[in-house]
Amino acid sequence: MNRIFVRFSLLVMLAVTVASFVIYFVISNLFGDPFEEIALKQASGQIFLLEQYVDKAPADEWLQRLNKVREISRVKFELIPLKAALPLLPAKKEASLMRGEVVLDAADKSFFRRVDLAGDKYIGSEEEVIHAEDLPIDVGLAVKVELVRYVIVALFLLIPVAVWSSLHWRGLQSLSKVARDFGEGNLSARATTKKTSSIYPLAERMNQMAARIESLLEAQKNLMHSVSHELRTPVARLEFGLELLRQDVKKTADGSAAEARMQAMEADLIELNMLVKELLSLTRLDQQQENRHTQFSLAEALHDCVGIMDHALSGKLLKTDIGAGIGLMAGDPRLISRAVTNLMMNAAKYASHQLVLSAHRLADGAVEVIVEDDGPGIPVEERERIFDPFYRLDRSRDRATGGFGLGLAIAQKAALLHGGNIHVAESSLGGARFVMRLPSGL
Structure with missing residues (x-):
């Protein structure tokens, strides 16, 4: 399954869910709670019995009819004081209760209604409230219907999205493959x-x-x-x-x-x-x-590079720190040796008295080969450009020391062919510090 469809489907489902809640709250504020309307219809039988049978009784028979309703109905009818009923209701529904209206509590499956506004039913009836509990209210079915409705809407939205994103994803994968091949x-x-x-x-x-x-x-x-x-x-x-x-x-x-x-x-x-x-x-x-992948001892290759440098040092001191445990790596030993030799030749040209070659293996298995010198160093703004062919920092100095500005370009290309890179920093010796990082390739 493509990532476009997964992300888009999650976005659609989130949008549908948010839209459902927004629709519910807007309708509730404008027209009343739709679930409460459903609950009111489900409790209409008990409300009708109260209004058309009990309330139609003469004043001296009102309580008798209420007791008969209690006997035959599964709903529990209780008389509670008005002061006790008001705290059980939301503040916005207290006014409705005080006007004598039926106030429904769908969550508790109950409703409240004052017995009498004027006290005509019996003495003190204006201070009492009918509290009907265990009403046959079940809004779960309505919730399920709404849920199925929105799921169907979401599915019909996602089906064309799935078709479109599948075609789009295959095209993007094709472009990605072309870009990868071109980059390689x-x-x-x-x-x-x-x-x-x-x-x-x-x-x-x-x-x-x-x-x-x-x-x-x-x-x-x-x-x-x-x-x-x-x-x-x-x-x-x-x-x-x-x-x-x-x-x-x-x-x-x-x-x-x-x-x-x-x-x-x-x-x-x-x-x-x-x-x-x-x-x-x-x-x-x-x-x-691509380079020819062969396994070779990196330490031996670096020591061979040191041997090649004897004629180019011109009395300068070359120090080495190559651990025997640096191990093997896979690649083209000729290209690696050429890159290291070019870095050392460059350091030997500009070093004042000494240069250092060191190598160590990193925790991720990669290898770092470092060449440092005590020469004038390289300005920060020039450290990227020195790897361009024929680029020279000081042409007069290059004429004196020799070189064409190609050695570092060749070293950089050799490192890139092995999936590595070379960067320049300031050396603790005062000059330049070239760090060539190479994956082990094993």
Whole structure:
């Protein structure tokens, strides 16, 4: 059963219930209590007997006729003082009793009526009240009839609601599946709904949005992939030409100045090659929809990352806190290692003296890998943007330290492919603190 119908049916039943009480109170205030009217009809025989038989008696026979009625009737008739009867009635009915009218108490199955207004029946009769109890009053049947009536009304309201909500729910489930597939990387996912469906306009707008996003992302991927591959050809030609030039310079008498220029050119070529490799890595991650799930030792993978960092530390101190009990996790060890290495490379560039790599398992089974440094840190307003490709906080500093602004973007995409994330905070060392949270995946 869909949630729309459940919620709507509860709302309808609540509305019908509230409407029933409102109708009852409005009718009671305008025309009198309908249940009291029913009770009055049920007690009409006893009231008729009192008014047409007992009250028609001469004054000296009034009590005798009342006693005869007591003998033959199952209803209990009692004479009580007026002062004792008034506290038994609601304040709004006291005036009716004082006027000599029959005052019904349906809840107690009884009624009250003054014996006489002028004292003509017998001495002191104006100060007494007839109290009839155990009247044949039963409003339960009327209540049941009203209840059945409102249940039938509610059902006839809920049947079309159930049909409509069922169709609506299936359409929403279809949209939800498309949104989930699209979010998981299936950019060709589209919603299929009938034109008569109530959600058809929404589905059409969603399909248009998905098509636009798919075309933009595809154009971006194609552009990056094409640029990366096209760069390789001139770079290869430059490398070949540079090598030929080097051989020609060696044949000259003094080629030291030319050699220095060629070394600078060679460094630029190495940088271009690194840029091409990073672009291709980023493109492959964009096109990858899921990682290869294999179980591996996270501690061993992190220690391998530490070994790779030896050449990049430049005399800076690297501390590690990797517990042997961190255990296994499921995922792509190559991507995890690449993400951690990129975070450590970034920390090594900007650390003043030291950086720290630590890892621990959380109570929910997830793993946190933390990389900290004692560098200048990252401003709060920039902490989200540093994961954008080619974004740099300080371009002059990046030129001095190297890098293209792709390492953190690659690390973030690797974490997202594993269902995790990376966020930045301030480190106790004074610099940046990168926290990569990954589900165990086991």
